[in-house]
Amino acid sequence: MLKLTPNLRLLSKHDATNFTKFESVRFRRRKPISLGTAKSKLFKIPPRPSQSEEEKLELQRLHNNYRTQMKSLRYYFIVNHSAEFAEASEDPEESRRVFEEDLKRCTSINEKWNEKQREIREKAISKQQENDIIAALEKVELEKKKIKEMKENIEEIVRKEKEQSKTFITAENIDAAIEQALANPVDYNFALISSGEKILGRDNIPGRDKNKASMNQ
Amino acid sequence: MPYKYIGRTTDFKGKSLWEIVGNLKNFGVGRMVVRSRFERYPEKSYMKILKVETLPNPEKPSIDDMRFVKVWVESTFRGKTFPEPIVIERTSYKTDFRLIPKDEEQEYCKSPVFDCTKIVPKTMEFPPLLKELLIRNAKAKGNSLEEEIKLEIFYNKQSLNTSYKIAKDGEKPTVEIVSGLGKPVSPRLYEGLK
Structure with missing residues (x-):
């Protein structure tokens, strides 16, 4: 989408005829003010903006000229517009009737435009709604x-656990397991020698059976 | 040793209102203070203190909170006195107030004499398209346009008393008002433009 200024964006690329197609952007790509001044900028004193006197006077002159002209034009239109109705008739009732007729005409033009805009708006809204519904359904499916995937994963975990549970030590076979453990002590300690060879067991002496773990733990 | 100020500069000049009224007899009721920000206008702006109320100390007093005071003033802004008294409370902390000594009050209040040497034109050119339209309309109605149509300039009524006057018939205006760039104040600014 086209971003015109940091806080204004154009909604439709093809229709920029009026300002109903703009949206104000509420986020800004800046640090929030609540974060405070950065440490490195804490003691930085920005120079005061300065404007030369002649530049200031020139801009003031241009601005004043512009405002004066606009004000005069506005005043001219107001005066002429009311003069039209005053000219229409001597009778104030008649003038009023002419004025109201004109107002009616203007209102009808405005209403026509509003009707057109309403149609466009409703069309856009209904389209948006359809899109929203489709998006929502997609989200539900997802x-x-x-x-479903999560449930399958859980089922898989349970199945594996069940399979493993056959080898668990229970109250029935605990004595046999203890016997087994005492009969086969294992020592996982080892030492490395400079050639990178592994000497298993805490009390193992090199030269003996290397792969046999020490019995003395 | 002279003071050496560091940090950001400010446009304010003077003291906060409490610094002034807190040092005066009867909290300075009847005395005159001015905001230095309002001294830039040619017409005079000043305030006469009518009533002063102190405010309770804030729960967590800091150097900025302790400067507030509630003051009722009869305010004159750009030569016009407000009919009702005005309460200064939220702006009382601003270090922009100045006390006028009693013997200078009368002199300060005197409104300056404005010299309306600036003569502004009575009419100006219409914008080109509008002008064309108006000419066509007039011709369609059968009106003859003997003299060129001009837009009458609408001026601010208040400024007419103080700053400038409208050119009468035959009088030559000292400033021009045109819809384009016009005559620049200093042509130097437009040098090198194509």
């Missing part, structure tokens, strides 16, 4: 799929 969510369902996600839940």
Whole structure:
């Protein structure tokens, strides 16, 4: 989407005829003020903006000229507009009737335009709604799929656990397991020698059976 | 040793209102203070103190909170006195107030004499398209345009008393008002433009 200024964006690329197609952008790509001044900028004193006197006078002159002209034009239109109705008739009732007729005409033009805009707006809204519904349905489908996958994963975990549970030590076979453990002590300690060779066991002496773990733990 | 100020500069000049009224007898009721920000206008702006109320100390007093005071004033802004008294409370902390000594009050209040040497034109050119339209309309109605149509300039009524006057018939205006760039104040600014 076209971003015109930091806080204004154009909604439709093809229709920029009026300002109803603009949207103000509420986020800004800046640090929030609540973060405070950066440490490195804490003692920085920005120079005061300065404007030369002649530049100031020149801009003031241009600005004043512009405002005076606009004010005069506005005043001219007001005076002439009311003069039209005053000229229409001597009778104030008649003038009023002419004025109201003109107002009616203007209102009808305005209403016509509003009607046109309403149609465009409603069309856009209904389209947006359809898109929203489609997007929502898609989201629901995605969510369902996600839940299904999750359930499958859980089932898989449970199945594996069940399989493993056959080898668990229970109250029935605890004595046999203890016997087994005492009969086969294992020492995981080892030492490395400079050639990178592994000497297993805490009390192992090099030259003996290397792969046999020490019995003395 | 002279003071050496560091940090950002400010446009304010003077003291906060409490610094002034807190040092005066009866909190300075009847005395005159001015905001230095308002001294840039040719017409005079000043305030006469009518009533002063101190404010309770804030819960967590800091150097900025302790400067507030509530003051009722009869305010004159750009030569016009407000009919009702004005309460200064939220702006009382601004270090922009100045006390006028009693013997200078009368002199300060005197409104300056404005010399309306600036003569502004009575009419100006219409914008080109509008002018063309007006000529066509007039011709369609059968009106003859003997003299060129001009837009009558609408001026601010208040400024007419103080700053400038409208040119009468035959009088030559000292300033020109045109819809284009016009005559620049200093042509130097437009040098090198194509």
